[in-house]
Amino acid sequence: IRRNSEAESLDWDVFQLFSLIGTIAFAASGAIVAMEEDYDILGVIVLGLVTAFGGGVVRNLLIGAPVATLWNESLFLNTALGSIIVMFLLPMKWIHHWKRAEAFFDAIGLAAFAIQGALYAVEANLPINAVMVAAMLTGIGGGMIRDMMAGRKPLVLRDEIYAVWALAAGFAIGMVNVRSTWELLILFGIIVTFRMLSVHYKWKLPRRALRKHRG
Amino acid sequence: IRRNSEAESLDWDVFQLFSLIGTIAFAASGAIVAMEEDYDILGVIVLGLVTAFGGGVVRNLLIGAPVATLWNESLFLNTALGSIIVMFLLPMKWIHHWKRAEAFFDAIGLAAFAIQGALYAVEANLPINAVMVAAMLTGIGGGMIRDMMAGRKPLVLRDEIYAVWALAAGFAIGMVNVRSTWELLILFGIIVTFRMLSVHYKWKLPRRALRKHRG
Amino acid sequence: IRRNSEAESLDWDVFQLFSLIGTIAFAASGAIVAMEEDYDILGVIVLGLVTAFGGGVVRNLLIGAPVATLWNESLFLNTALGSIIVMFLLPMKWIHHWKRAEAFFDAIGLAAFAIQGALYAVEANLPINAVMVAAMLTGIGGGMIRDMMAGRKPLVLRDEIYAVWALAAGFAIGMVNVRSTWELLILFGIIVTFRMLSVHYKWKLPRRALRKHRG
Numbered sequence: 001i002r003r004n005s006e007a008e009s010l011d012w013d014v015f016q017l018f019s020l021i022g023t024i025a026f027a028a029s030g031a032i033v034a035m036e037e038d039y040d041i042l043g044v045i046v047l048g049l050v051t052a053f054g055g056g057v058v059r060n061l062l063i064g065a066p067v068a069t070l071w072n073e074s075l076f077l078n079t080a081l082g083s084i085i086v087m088f089l090l091p092m093k094w095i096h097h098w099k100r101a102e103a104f105f106d107a108i109g110l111a112a113f114a115i116q117g118a119l120y121a122v123e124a125n126l127p128i129n130a131v132m133v134a135a136m137l138t139g140i141g142g143g144m145i146r147d148m149m150a151g152r153k154p155l156v157l158r159d160e161i162y163a164v165w166a167l168a169a170g171f172a173i174g175m176v177n178v179r180s181t182w183e184l185l186i187l188f189g190i191i192v193t194f195r196m197l198s199v200h201y202k203w204k205l206p207r208r209a210l211r212k213h214r215g
Numbered sequence: 216i217r218r219n220s221e222a223e224s225l226d227w228d229v230f231q232l233f234s235l236i237g238t239i240a241f242a243a244s245g246a247i248v249a250m251e252e253d254y255d256i257l258g259v260i261v262l263g264l265v266t267a268f269g270g271g272v273v274r275n276l277l278i279g280a281p282v283a284t285l286w287n288e289s290l291f292l293n294t295a296l297g298s299i300i301v302m303f304l305l306p307m308k309w310i311h312h313w314k315r316a317e318a319f320f321d322a323i324g325l326a327a328f329a330i331q332g333a334l335y336a337v338e339a340n341l342p343i344n345a346v347m348v349a350a351m352l353t354g355i356g357g358g359m360i361r362d363m364m365a366g367r368k369p370l371v372l373r374d375e376i377y378a379v380w381a382l383a384a385g386f387a388i389g390m391v392n393v394r395s396t397w398e399l400l401i402l403f404g405i406i407v408t409f410r411m412l413s414v415h416y417k418w419k420l421p422r423r424a425l426r427k428h429r430g
Numbered sequence: 431i432r433r434n435s436e437a438e439s440l441d442w443d444v445f446q447l448f449s450l451i452g453t454i455a456f457a458a459s460g461a462i463v464a465m466e467e468d469y470d471i472l473g474v475i476v477l478g479l480v481t482a483f484g485g486g487v488v489r490n491l492l493i494g495a496p497v498a499t500l501w502n503e504s505l506f507l508n509t510a511l512g513s514i515i516v517m518f519l520l521p522m523k524w525i526h527h528w529k530r531a532e533a534f535f536d537a538i539g540l541a542a543f544a545i546q547g548a549l550y551a552v553e554a555n556l557p558i559n560a561v562m563v564a565a566m567l568t569g570i571g572g573g574m575i576r577d578m579m580a581g582r583k584p585l586v587l588r589d590e591i592y593a594v595w596a597l598a599a600g601f602a603i604g605m606v607n608v609r610s611t612w613e614l615l616i617l618f619g620i621i622v623t624f625r626m627l628s629v630h631y632k633w634k635l636p637r638r639a640l641r642k643h644r645g
Binding site: 035039043149 | 491559574578581584593594635
Binding site for chain 1: 247249250251252253254255256257258259261262272276281282283285286287289292303310363364365366
C-alpha cells in the first residue's frame with residue numbers, strides 16, 4: 001500500500017503500531033495455547049507464528065494477493081518471535097497478569113487486523129462480500145488455525161461475539177467507504193470498545209444446538 | 216470456461232443448476248454440523264460457507280487456478296448463505312425431513328462438483344492424475360475441511376463409499392474423454408445412482424485396522 | 431532447478447534418491463496413521479499422499495512458488511502410491527519390522543526434504559528466515575497435516591527433537607552457504623545422524639506446561 005500525503009502517512013504509522021500490538025497479542029495467545037497443550041519450545045514458536053500470521057496468509061490466498069511478501073516484514077516477524085519467547089520465559093505470576101490484560105490487547109489486534117484486511121481487499125478492487133470476508137479472516141483466521149493445530153474446536157466460532165466486529169469493520173470500509181485517517185481511527189476505537197463490551201458482558205450471538213446424529 | 220455452441224451452453228446451464236443444488240446441500244450440511252457442535256450463528260455461517268466452497272478453493276490452489284474468482288460468483292455465495300440461514304431457522308421437524316432427503320441432494324452435489332472439478336483440470340491441461348485428484352478434492356474437500364473445523368475426523372475418509380465416485384468422474388472425464396453434454400449427463404446420473412446405492416446398501420471400501428502405537 | 435556441471439548433476443541424482451526414500455517413508459507413515467484411525471483404503475491413500483506432499487505444497491504456497499508442478503512429478507506420485515498400497519497389504523509381522531526401521535527412513539526423508547526446501551527458497555532469493563521456515567515446513571509440514579487430518583495433535587511439535595534439525599538445515603544453507611554437492615551430502619549425513627540420536631536417546635526440547643484455562 002503506497003500512500004503519499006502526510007496525513008495518510010500518519011495514518012499508516014498509527015496502524016503499523018496497532019498491527020504491532022495485535023501481532024504481540026496474537027503471538028502470545030498462540031504461545032499460551034501451545035504451552036497448555038504441552039508442546040515443546042519449537043511447537044510454541046510455530047503455534048505463536050501461525051496465530052500471528054495465519055489469518056493474513058489465508059486472506060491473501062483467498063483474495064489472490066501474494067503470500068511471500070510476508071517474509072519481508074522482518075519487523076513483524078521479529079516482534080512476534082520476541083513476544084513468544086517472552087511468554088515462554090515469563091514467571092507464572094506475570095502470565096496471570098497478562099491473561100487479565102490479554103482481552104484488551106487481543107481486541108486491539110482484532111480491530112487492527114480486520115481494518116488492515118479490509119483495506120487490502122479494497123485496494124484489490126474486490127466486491128463487498130470479499131472485503132467483509134477478508135476483514136473477518138484477517139481478524140479471526142489466525143485464532144482458528146491455532147485452535148485446529150492444538151486439537152481444539154475454534155473458539156472464535158463459539159464464544160462471545162468476536163468475528164462480528166471484524167465483519168463490521170469490513171462493512172464500514174467496503175460499503176460505507178470509511179477511508180480517511182480519522183474515520184479509520186474512530187472505526188478502530190468503536191471495534192475495540194464493542195469487543196471489550198462483549199467480553200465484559202459476555203454478549204453472545206444467537207445459537208441453536210442440535211443433538212449429534214453420528215459418531 | 217467459455218463455450219460457444221448451443222448444445223454446450225445448454226450443458227453449462229444444466230450443470231449450473233446441479234452445482235447450485237450441490238451448493239445448497241453442502242452449505243446445509245456444514246450448517247447442521249456447526250449447530251451440532253454448538254457454534255453460534257456466525258460459526259454456522261462460516262462452517263456452511265467452508266463446506267460449500269472449501270473443496271473448490273483447495274482444488275484451485277493445487278492446480279494453480281486463481282482462487283479470487285470465487286468472489287464474483289454472487290449467485291452461488293448468496294445461495295449458500297440462504298441455505299445456511301434457512302437451516303438455522305428451520306423447525307426441528309423439518310430438519311428431520313431434510314436429513315432423510317439430505318443424502319440425495321448431497322449426492323447431486325458430489326456428482327456436480329466432481330464433474331466441475333474434472334472439467335476445470337482438463338481445461339488447465341493437467342495430466343490424468345491431477346484431473347482425478349481435482350475431481351475428488353472438489354467433491355470431498357469441503358466436507359473434509361468442515362469436519363476438521365468441527366474437531367471431527369473427516370467422515371468421507373471412513374464412511375460408506377464416497378470419494379471413489381468423485382474419482383470415477385475424474386477418470387471418465389480425464390481418461391475416457393467424456394465431454395459432450397449427453398455423455399456428461401449420463402455420467403452425472405451414474406454417479407448419483409451409485410452414491411445413493413452405496414448409502415442404501417452401506418457399501419464400504421476395504422479397510423484394515425491397526426492398533427494405535429502412540430498417544 | 432537447472433544444473434549444468436557434471437558434479438551438480440550427480441548432486442541432483444543423489445538427492446533425487448534421498449527424496450524418493452523420504453517420499454516412501456512419509457507416505458508409509460501417513461498410511462499407517464490412517465489404518466490406526468480406521469480409515470478405509472481411500473482414506474489411507476489420501477492421508478499417505480498428504481503426508482508425502484503436504485509439506486512441499488504448504489511451503490510453495492508460503493514462498494510463492496507454483497504448486498501445480500506437483501502433478502508433473504509422476505515418479506514421486508507413483509512411488510508414494512506404491513508405498514501406500516504395500517503398507518495396506520503388508521502382513522502384520524512385516525509392519526512391525528517396518529516400524530523398527532521407520533525412524534531411519536523417516537530421518538532420511540526429513541533431511542532430504544529439509545535440504546530440498548531450503549535450496550528451493552534460496553533459488554527464490556528469499557531472506558534467511560524464509561529459507562529456514564521453508565526447510566522446516568518441507569520437513570515437518572506433511573506430518574503436521576497428517577496428524578490434523580487424523581484428529582491428532584501434531585506429533586512433531588511435542589515429541590523428540592525433530593523440527594530443529596530441519597531448521598538447522600535451513601540455517602546451514604541460507605546462512606552458512608552450504609551449496610556444493612559434498613557440503614550438502616555432509617549436511618545430509620549430519621541431520622540424519624542427529625535425528626537418529628534424538629530418537630535413540632529421547633532428546634527433547636525444553637517445554638513448559640501450563641494448565642488449560644478454558645474448555
